[in-house]
């Protein structure tokens with residue numbers, strides 16, 4: 001059986017190892033969604049990963065859900081990301097763009113004309129979102145009209161095309177963390193009575209439409225998807241995850257995706273059900289270290305492992321894992337919103 005350090009083909013790419021860097025929001029973008037210049041250094045420092053998954057990037061002006069997060073909407077976004085992907089490629093790395101629409105998480109102040117955020121149903125998220133002026137309450141979103149929904153799926157496809165223009169090697173559809181796609185999956189958030197609500201098939205329709213439109217735009221072999229069933233975030237509950245996720249696993253078969261990325265971040269263990277039913281490349285994420293990641297690969301339970309927090313302070317994670325070198329700890333104060341400090345100043349030992 002292979003190890004974490006063996007190569008693998010994922011879609012159109014040949015990866016030198018099976019260590020994937022998880023998508024991690026670090027909030028180092030300008031107010032207009034253009035990533036700051038040193039973001040290129042951050043990703044280039046991590047180029048020895050088999051594959052880098054970028055932080056979540058908003059697909060349209062209606063999709064932005066957090067302050068200081070980056071977009072892939074305008075020509076300025078594309079040009080800034082091109083500098084970043086070139087820096088990664090120069091170091092012989094590979095990078096996918098993670099694409100998201102935050103749905104009801106957004107605040108009107110970031111949306112065109114102060115619009116209400118859109119969601120499957122007009123159900124407000126409790127709590128507050130951080131802004132530069134302090135925390136603000138979430139608002140009741142506007143429920144999308146039936147004939148608007150497929151157009152919103154198309155926003156992911158347009159952003160995917162821009163991602164490839166910007167030099168990304170592919171895109172990861174963010175169907176996790178309680179953002180728009182997972183808002184459709186969860187019956188406690190989606191209370192629609194049209195073809196996008198009710199049954200499992202109806203609630204998964206938006207996800208599959210996004211998959212199909214993105215695949216048509218950039219190729220299924222350059223398209224991956226992240227799922228995090230029952231994640232304890234953004235009020236995800238998913239009482240019927242046991243039915244929904246096996247349905248999604250089967251529905252994704254035959255669609256030729258580069259990979260499925262399953263993160264076990266809640267009360268539903270996605271790995272075994274997906275491995276059993278899903279025939280393509282399966283990347284397992286959340287809570288792994290070198291030993292447990294290798295064990296997953298060697299037992300055949302996954303093809304690749306996605307590592308998040310270990311990558312914050314260890315740009316050369318592959319080398320450290322392989323050589324058994326101790327890991328550095330990230331400073332929690334600079335994970336989000338910082339500048340270069342706590343971002344590009346964690347050294348490699350190699």
Ligand SMILES: Cc1cc2nc3c(=O)[nH]c(=O)nc-3n(C[C@H](O)[C@H](O)[C@H](O)COP(=O)(O)O)c2cc1C
Nearest residue numbers: 022023024025055056263286287288307308309335
């Ligand atoms: C600082 C930080 C930011 C994150 N941002 C994202 C994100 O933008 N998109 C996403 O899908 N997951 C995000 N996550 C979740 C990670 O991708 C990953 O699933 C999670 O951290 C569990 O993996 P780990 O135990 O290896 O850290 C984030 C996690 C952290 C720690």
